[in-house]
Amino acid sequence: MQRRSIIDCIRRFAITKIQKQRNMSTERVANFLAGPSSLPAEVLQQAADEMLNYKKCGYGVMEMSHRSKEFANICSEAEADLRTLMNIPNDYKILFMQGGCTGMFAAVALNFLKGKADYICTGTWSEKAAKEAEKYGKVHYVVPKPEKYLGVPSADQFNLSGDADYVYFCYNETVGGVEFNFIPETNGIPLVVDMSSNILTRKIDITKFACIIAGAQKNVGPAGVTMVIVREDMLGREHKICPTIWNFKKQAEMESRLNTPPCYSIYITGLMFKWVLKNGGVDHFHELNTQKSQLIYETIETSKGFYKAVINKDSQSRVNVPFRVGGPYGDDVVEKKFVEEAKKNGLHGLSGHRSVGGCRASMYNAVTLEQVQKLCNFMKKFQMENQN
Secondary structure: OOHHHHHHHHHHHHHHHHHHHHEEEEEEEEEEEEOOOOOHHHHHHHHOOOOOOHOOOOHHHOOOOOOOHHHHHHHHHHHHHHHHHHHOOOOEEEEEEOHHHHHHHHHHHHHOOOOOOEEEEOOHHHHHHHHHHHHOOEEEEEOOOOOOOOOOHHHOOOOOOOOOOOOOOOEEEEEOOEEOOOOOOOOOOOEEOOOOOOOOOOOHHHHHEEEEEEEEEOOOOOOOEEEEEEEEOOOOOOOOOOHHHHHHHHHHOOOOOOOOOOOOHHHHHHHHHHHHHHOOOOEEEEEEEHHHHHHHHHHHHHOOOOOOEOOHHHHHOOHHHHEEEOOOOOHHHHHHHHHHHHHHHEEEEEEEEOOOOOOOEEEEOOOHHHHHHHHHHHHHHHHHHHHO
């Protein structure tokens, strides 16, 4: 009788846990926020299961020493998985750092800028990076600033200086929805890129780049950790005034643990790498993100002007889609109604960035095809009910 009672308790506990997991999954909404953004439910569930007791340590990752063997293993596994996902050669160092890409705008200049750097500005974030770099050296603007950032100029419009310490660009501008469809040719000058919003969403040749910076809070994990992938020959060029915390060479020597790193964010980021690997790797998500973006752009294009894509077609982002609602220039009242009704339908985070207005759908790796289909169906229904 006692054995049967124990078995019944275990069974009831298992059933209760499964029901809780199902309820958590069904209560979640489609999250189109630009960052921090959607994370897969199964990754969050694993983190929840390990919150109090990570791999029988008796405590969680939040409580773990960053010098411990357990946390060193978390970092080394995350690094190994990222190398696999992006096919990163051994002569590149992978750093997990703090400060976000705003911090890295300074760190890049402090580590690499001796005399002059070329900046290709195509939106808010590349412009901010250039302004930050101006504090530490000369910045040459490769293209003139337009009245509005509506796309990437063609390569024949680039006025590269030819003698820069590095060339910098932002692969995908989160605010404006501008994405490069090519990698700039720099004729041997080191190429530095901000890939915060499209890392792991598309296949790239890592050897084209001297340094990649990417905030995790869009495709890879929660806010708090910024990845730096840097070629070894770029290390050791830092300014004397470079803070130790942002010295790439010193961080590489200490395996990203020069000081206490953002431990829990690195842990979740590592779980995300395993999730991407499990679901087909970058090849799969490259195809999926192309499919998702095509769905929403087709919905916009077939709306007969009710919806309007903001960015030139050859530069439209596959992960951040800004659009206007109610006509080619948008209607503030209609757009506000669109966002409110979308939220009632379980579609969250569709307001445009405060600096540009309108609407925006961010469709990072954790956003499913089904969720994008649901958004497109809502857009068609909203148009039918609100078009004059």
